[in-house]
Amino acid sequence: MNACQKSTVSCFACCGIANLQTDAGMSSILQERTQEFHALHMDENLFRGYRLQREEKESKIPRHNPEIYVCPFLGYIEPGRPGCLIHPARTGKADSQNYSFYGASICLNYDCRAKEAEESLDAASEGSAQSQTYSAEPGSMPSNNAAMKHARAGSNDARAPVYSDFLEATLPDQYHRLICDSALYSLLETIPGFPASVCRDAQKSKLLGRLLSLRLKERASRRITSFERLMVRAYDAAAAASELFPSSREEALQQILELKTL
Secondary structure: OOOOEOOOOEOOHHHOHHHEOOOOOHHHHHHHHHHHHHOOOOOHHHHHHHHHHHHHHHOOOOEOOOOOOOOOOEEEEEOOEEEEOOOHHHHOOOOHHHHOOOOHHHHHHOOOHHHHHHHHHHHHHHHHHHHHHHHOOOOOOOOOHHHHHHHHHHHHHOOOOOHHHHHHHHOHHHHHHHOOOHHHHHHHOOOOOOOHHHHOOHHHHHHHHHHHHHHHHOHHHHHOOOOOOOOOOOOOHHHHHHHHOOOOHHHHHHHHHHHHHO
16 A cells, blocks of 8 residues: 555545546546446457547546646546556556556656655665564575565554555545645655654644645645645745645644644
8 A cells, every 4th residue: 555545545636637627526527437448348459549538528628737637547446446447456467557648657656745755664664674684683584575574564563654644544535635735745844753743743633634624725725736846945834834825824834833843
């Protein structure tokens, strides 16, 4: 599991659907795509035609940003869980996302800021697990994978909580709007020790929850994609608050400053 697909929620910001301005709602579009795609019975010869047909059909829907592509291969991979309909995990082929506009290399390797940070944490945790395994018997290599898996599991159990865990537990219905908000995440990273320093502290967790609620009230956050970054220096809390919380600047700034000083 990673920030894209958690145990109970998923993020699909890089697929661009938040860029659509539609009264029909995201769920109805995803359901329609899913039904049409399932009718292909995973016949790759039909993937390109499906994509062109859906692109044409959805071209009439206004965009918030005409430069952001909306991928029609985003649908429901299981009830209530959006995801890539042609992901290798579904097709069994590593390059199946080449039928999409961006192609497999971009689709599989692009990371938002939160996912980048989470994967760095996982890499550090895995490195710690390897060190523990090798040091169990000086000068020797592990005899099988069981020892490695055990060490890695122990390291992960002690791992500092990540932002995606917090969002999944506290704001699951809005997970897809918050995890991809790279501008907001860049600001949160200026909090000393974030995310562990916040997620393990009851008072800070409440402050973070309030700050996130303020962000969700901003109209601009409804169309956020993972491609957007903070245009001001994140350590300038006042400037960041003005950009991210235009309708509640002072309240948001107060929450930010408290989180940085507690």
